[in-house]
Amino acid sequence: MRYLAKIINxxxxxxxxxxxxxxxxxxxxxxxxxxxxxxxxxxxEKIYPSIASGKIATVTLEFSRKPTAKQIKAKLDKIVKQWREQAKTPTTL
Structure with missing residues (x-):
């Protein structure tokens, strides 16, 4: 899964x-x-559709101990996967 993430603090x-x-x-x-x-x-015509959710967000993650980059990535993967699932399901007004 690819997305851009930057740890701010x-x-x-x-x-x-x-x-x-x-x-x-x-x-x-x-x-x-x-x-x-x-x-x-x-x-x-052949197209290659985007599978990204299109979201840009600031996310706050909570840990019981000081997190490693691997732990942060694991939590971010879950969040991005959730966003993509939500983007797939059509919304009705």
Missing amino acids: ITRLPNGKYVAICEVHDTIEYSNKAVEIINEKGEK
């Missing part, structure tokens, strides 16, 4: 827990499978 709270603030951009990943569509001219 890791802080220790008075209660002993750690908080990591990260900026996440999930706007860059495209599918490897082509999808055939019919364009405005009525011609068949």
